[in-house]
Amino acid sequence: MVPRQTDDAADRPSEVDRRRVLAGLAGVAAATTLPATAAASRSADQAAPLEPTAELAIEGVCEAVVSEDGETVFAATRDGFATVDVSDPANPALLSEERDLTHDGQGPMQRVYDVKYADDRLVVAGPNAGGRNELSGFFLYDVSDPANPERLAFQPTNYGIHNCFFDGTHAYLTGSGVPNEPTMIYDVTGDSPEQVGEWSAVDEDDAWRDAGRNSLSCHDVYVQDDTLYVAYWDAGTWVVDVSDPANPSAVAKLGEHSAAYLAEIGDGFTSEFIELPGNAHYVQPNADGSAVYVGKEAWDREDTPDHDGGPGGIELWSMGDEPTRETILAPPEDNDGATSHNFGVDGDRLYTSWYGGGVRVYDVTDPTAPRLLGGWRDDETAVFWTAKPIHEGFVGASYQNPENSREERQQGLDARLLLFPEPEGEGEPAPTMEPRPVPEGGSDGDTDTPTTRPPDGGGEGGTAGTTDDDPVTPASHTPGTTTTDDSTDGGSPGFGVLAALAGVGAAAGLARRRRRQDEE
Template sequence: MKRRAFLRTGGAAGFAAVSGPTVASRSRGAATGHQRGYEPLGRLPITGAAEAVVGDGSETAYVAATTGFATVDVSDPAEPTLLAEKRDLELAGESLTQILDVAVDGDRLAVVGPANPNFAVNGFRLYDVSDPANPVPTGEFETSYHIHNCYLEGDLLFVVANEQGANPLVIFDVGGGEITQLGYWSLLEREPGWGEVGMLARYLHDVYVQDDIAYLAHWNPGTYLIDVSDPTEPTYVSHVRDTTLEEQRSIADWREAAYGLPGNDHYAAVDETGDLMAVGREAWTTGGAAPNRPGGIDLYDVSDPTEPIHRGSIHAPRTVDETYQSGLWTTAHNFELHGGRLYSAWYRAGVQIHDVSDPANPDRLAWWRDPAETGFWTARVAARGEYFVAPSTEAIPGTDLEGALYTFPAEAGEQADPPSLRDPDWLAADEGTNATNGTGGDSGDGAGDGSDGGGGSDAGGDSIPGFTASAGLAGGALALEWLRRRGGNVQD
């Protein structure tokens, strides 16, 4: 099975190569999170970078760029090299913009957008990338809805299709001369009660597909496992969730429902075996009920996909102002499971590697961060696990971060005092518990019944020095623009 390969970004064109030693030699200071012996391998500045991914076992990264995309040769991780960039894309005679996600499988690339509503045109374009230095367009399709994320599996393109009245998964056949819609699956057809909460609170944010199961991160309704072996008739398998419909109905402030825990299932993925699922919950403090903290990553045993069982949790690092508006984001974003490791990005809290071979006791192996200069979007394995790529994004408002694609060692190497990473130069002395195995959450059928599942304790993460309230106010990142665009009333 091919693995997830998708991109998002914001900003204008502009690329320049910078060698690995330039990054590794950057001075350490109170605002940095560098480990002795663990540093980036290389860095390629990319104006507007956000999401970057690498095809299965490949040494080519695909980077979305709002008005297009770029391809990058990462075969030498110390010197990532720009191969091609395609800008100013059109669809049905209109500009296809706010491209925050692409998907690649083999020689086919899908470019989808816009990520948020209220643009002139919506849909996707397909490219032949058998020569990554010369992507060739092969087809396009216009939709009536914006496309926040997608997944490409062979001849099938899975897209999230969010509108006011529904939030379905839609499946397209893109393998022939004509693009056709095959089928779809709708949360609201299965559980109509979720139609009583606002669109943002039930938003279908992302989709991941492996071994004929689609994993749908459906924000507060939870993460749904859907059998797509027959793409014309997808069927429900199971779900996990951290909250209930009744709890969501009782929340008076839509911002608490959209921004705060519990809930906020943002991204889900499984390992090569399909036995371990990770669910990232992107959230901030809202002043509401506990847990009132940034969202982390929960680990589930899905060896029996009909009965997911929560095994452990990785909490987000902490900082001085954990609200959405502060721009000091340390919540979980995107990640990849590979070879018993979890490679993850936490915005300004950097990138981490965890050993999750025992998911009940995830062990952090490496952590690198520089919150004054970087805000990481994702972590994607390259060259069959030899290293990983991680883009730093400019899309955190109120900051002066520069977009860039970083490469990192897949192994931790020599470190100082692992795994606590205690270093008085940059780590606050008030270090908390990073990984815990807790109770709570719910996994089961559509009514929410079933075995106890996800969610760890509220003891949360390591503090990040160098973050102060003066670091800037955020009105919203490109990837979450839909939250701000739908401002004032979640029902809009």
């Protein structure tokens, strides 16, 4: 596949396209925003309207991760994965595609939405929901030569894997649909994976067992320096010591609802499942773990007019003896579907994706006063799954074209990687938002106040469970013998609805923008 470069005159964006780019930076304080006529003299204290240096079409692309040197991208493609050379950001080159993954006559694996890379090996996990009566688990590949991936192993599971992480020695999987929604831990120091442990918030406090499955979904995980970070949807974000992977122990819980409140509201597609203040979707720390960033994937429901439930932003937490939420990055304006999705961290910079709201880069050196450095959006053609820093600039993965049919969007037709330059200058104050109040009734109180426990095991915590209506009673289970809940078809309940909301939001935002353009 040949990349489409955008740095020559024939491919430069039209004035309409340029307005789309600038619109992506709308909503910044008026005191720091120059009129359009002054764009040519943009100063160092303004956010830059970025433009892609190149694009590469890869059907079905979703999550993308990057090698240590920042020169190779590994991307999930729904039916497998692709590797891309980005050593020259103006000329990305497709190195390989591995699709229709099978094992022992089973498969091919469906809904491969996540891959993770470390130390010349790649974990390819799926399906991201379901998992019963289909090929489910993770493939392990040697990608020391990214142009010629070599399969090393396949580890079957009997549950879906919504997301995963790989630190080079252990693979961490979301046990999607498993009672109590644990994180599953596999030793992959060799080429024969072996499950060695698992962790759920029920291990910290049995009270979480009574909360609904939709609220207690283990959505994503990240591991760094023997610490597991778990985005546990409405149950908050958990920080877990995994220095002994066979005996994980929670250290802190950041924000969101209590077990008692979630038990009160029960299961189903409640407003809490769709809206803020919960919805911990993605989490990643900075390099030394002194800060943690939590993305919230949320939408505002029309049947809750008494409060604003979304879209969701990104919380900036300072860690320490008493973790503190310093501020929340606000989502881009003018698009109800522009909620936070996956992001990347490099030094004090945060590279973010917002579905139809495009991509944005922030300086978070001072988490109490983040700065918006630059961004790009074109909600007529691009809906972003993630943004990740590379050796020079960053890459964004647009996983669908919102103008396509539903079937074409599900297939990932017109999906592509877009490469962007690093923003220059000091930017401008980033738009922020106030936290949504925690509903009364069994709540933990102010979500700024985390529940913490020392590494030696004192204190309290918890998350993930099932309701009394579940046809399968949660039971203890040993590694390798996990069963899924029939009522969820083995997948995380509700996340198909969330994906649909993202698509609806992107389409709605596009329609509103077109109406405004017609009125101008």
